[in-house]
Amino acid sequence: MSAEPTNNLTTSQSGIGRVSKIQPVSHFFLEGTDFTQTAEQSFGVIDAQKFRTTSTVSFSGTKNIYALCMGTVFVQPQAGDANKVNLVLKPYRQPVNGLNIKYIVYRGLQKSDLIVSDGKVAGSETEGVGFVRYIWGQFNQFYEGEEANKIPDFVAGFIGFPHTAEALTAQDETHLIDQYFYKITLPNESNPAEEDATTAYELPIVPRGIQLGTAIGEVGIDIILNQGDYLLENDPNPFQYNLKYARLASHTLDTSTLTDDFKKKLLRENCTDFLDIAAFYGLHANGAGKMYVDEQNKPLIEKNAIYARIQSFHNRNRFYLYIQSNRQRSYNFYGNYAYSEANTNDLKIGTSSDTLIETTFATQGWPIHVFQQSQMGSQDVHQVTLQLTTDSYRDAGLFVQTGVLASAQEENFVRQENLLQEATEDGSIDTNYTQPIVFATPAMGEHTIASFAQIIYEGKLFFVQEYAPPPEPDQPSLTPETHILKDIDDVFGLFNVRSSVVPAHDQQLPTIVDEKLQLINFPNGVDSTDMGAIKYKKVEDQLLKDDGSYLSRVTFETLLYSIKKEVATFTRSSSGHSDSVSTHTQSYTNESNSFYKPQKPYLLGTKVFTSSLTPINGLILETTFNHLPTKKILGITASEFQALQELATTHNLTYARVFFKSLFSEEGYITSIEEVAYKTSILGIVTENSSGTLQVFFPDNEILVYTIDLFVFFSQSYSEFIPDAIQALYPQYQTPELP
Structure with missing residues (x-):
């Protein structure tokens, strides 16, 4: 890897996944x-x-x-x-x-x-x-x-x-x-x-x-x-x-x-x-960084000059590994990544795939892994190689938020054959570990220049039990149902939170953004999925109804940070539009509606269908460029959201996320009399109790949400008053067939 400041791209050893270098600028x-x-x-x-x-x-x-x-x-x-x-x-x-x-x-x-x-x-x-x-x-x-x-x-x-x-x-x-x-x-x-x-x-x-x-x-x-x-x-x-x-x-x-x-x-x-x-400051030594010093107007760019500035730090040669995993917790927070019941190790790490040492992620129990090892020779770049535990499930994935990958990857995403190993007949490959993941980090001779990598990794199926209430006297204990956490069960939360941005008056409602990245899959046009790294926001709004009353609602929306798209000829490609939103407020008035709607290029369309004799104003998500969406939306009323939130309060729960329990099978659609195919889910929460155990809870009164396209999920009350934005803006628009 060149240290020249004009070379601002980096690539893996296989030539796959050419990505831009980060370009730090600081004093x-x-x-x-x-x-x-x-x-x-x-x-x-x-x-x-x-x-x-x-x-x-x-x-x-x-x-x-x-x-x-x-x-x-x-x-x-x-x-x-x-x-x-x-x-x-x-x-x-x-x-x-x-x-x-x-x-x-x-x-x-x-x-x-x-x-x-x-x-x-x-x-x-x-x-x-x-x-x-x-x-x-x-x-x-x-x-x-x-x-x-x-x-x-x-x-x-x-x-x-x-x-x-x-x-x-x-x-x-x-x-x-x-x-x-x-x-x-x-x-x-x-x-x-x-x-x-x-x-x-x-x-x-x-x-x-x-x-x-x-x-x-x-x-x-x-x-x-x-x-x-x-x-x-x-x-x-x-x-x-x-x-x-x-x-x-x-x-x-x-x-x-x-x-x-x-x-x-x-x-x-x-x-x-x-x-x-x-x-x-070690990040600046990649050849693309600029470090300003003292009263000088010209920044330091060369690696040796930047290293001279940080050489007096005790930690000048440390490489820090941050790994976020399920539910935005650190790797193996829930104990689900241990190699086995008999082997609690969850990580192999070293300078190359030949020098890996099996260990436990963290440093004396603190969930940042410190790696500091001199490497022989006069090198511009050192390598840090690691393997993580996996059960090889098909949606396993890894995303590098900060760090330079030197092994096979796709624009900082590592999945499928780049992540999972194939078993051999002689058993020489341990498929309980991923492929070696290699990071390149700047060095001065045998010494690594202080740096770090931030990884998001979800590599195993995650099972959690549904809460079973205590039995009545003289009655046997209930057997709790076990659920697999899907990627969408790991996203929407922000229960019992309030915005740091204070409303200026009582006709402002908050939009709150969770800045921690997460991984999620989006359906694509080639009968597969595209993996995305997302943030998400929670939006509150109020609709003025015909009778003069208000309907308060809560909308969750994912915000795309980065995505790896599958590309195929003659299919609708997925949108690569990245979202940039921060926590803020929005105003409404007593005279008109200022209801939630996704920002361009996204539009909400409608398809009316009947479910259990109830007419539903079905919602679909489209884009102005006819790309497949790379966004997920959940819309429920404020009272439905409050029912979920009260579960957490009543049972003294924390860190809750919305859980989607399919009413029928996970894979199958139901077709309405209008020939609209849809899915129905019951909403609950997956959350930690006071001892840290994960459980799924459901309210006494079922909250049903529907989806037609697997992009937007909505309750009947939420979607009832939404106009068709697509037809309003584009009267001649024809909704494409869903994949």
């Missing part, structure tokens, strides 16, 4: 290269009970600290040191495409650079560190032309810092950080129309590379990955991204104070939300 957070880091200061596993999320470095004297990327700034006091502050930077422009960073937390900046003793912002438009000069300039520009007595003091509250005892009390340490970036406010009992004083400001946005401040002797930094801009009500996870976390001098995940085994497991899952700063 090194610290001035100079003369810093040190001990093992005790570095990111990662301390022992089986502790995981350090903060990477701390030491140096002599005072150093400048820089904004890693363009972002919004929120300043907090540092616990235990009145002379220091911590700074939370929320990326406005992501430094690495495909790597969604939620927050960067700087720990240990000098308070006097930012705030003076009377609680005002330090400096002026011409004096002070770069950050205060920049925001003073914005402040002066905003109030230009105002009378002097109408210009407020530029107090520290405008950058989030609680500059008075009253403000500090108002900023309770249990408040989530999101509350201050998204203006989530509690009702003001004395004046409900007045905005809460703790969020009565707009936090400043600063450019990449601006001097944020200075630090003396040491500074710490956390990188937090984004899983979605929403808040989980009654979250059982013992760790929260709150002000207590934001104010620490250094942060460590610690299970030693917990007694509940499942809560320990949940806490360990949190380590996958964090990224080592050394590995982040």
